[in-house]
Amino acid sequence: MECGTLGSGSPTNRLSVKYYLVAMIFILFDVEVVFIYSVAFKAVKLGWYGYFVMVFLFGGLWLQALIYIWKRGVPNWNE
Numbered sequence: 105m106e107c108g109t110l111g112s113g114s115p116t117n118r119l120s121v122k123y124y125l126v127a128m129i130f131i132l133f134d135v136e137v138v139f140i141y142s143v144a145f146k147a148v149k150l151g152w153y154g155y156f157v158m159v160f161l162f163g164g165l166w167l168q169a170l171i172y173i174w175k176r177g178v179p180n181w182n183e
Contacts, residue, residue, distance in 0.1 A: 125178045136166055 143158045
């Protein structure tokens with residue numbers, strides 16, 4: 105019984121690897137959002153130059169992660 109309702113299916117069914125890949129991608133981008141929030145709060149101390157360096161660093165890391173994910177074929181749901 106889960107959340108007051110009877111479960112369906114077998115409890116030993118395995119999930120697809122795609123499910124776990126999407127979960128890891130979510131965690132990756134969630135951590136990056138926390139990073140950008142911390143930079144935004146320290147924008148006054150960093151000054152304009154430091155703020156832009158941190159934003160470009162964040163954008164570069166995010167783009168690099170997105171390209172890696174795309175090359176690995178994670179967004180392709182047809183397989």
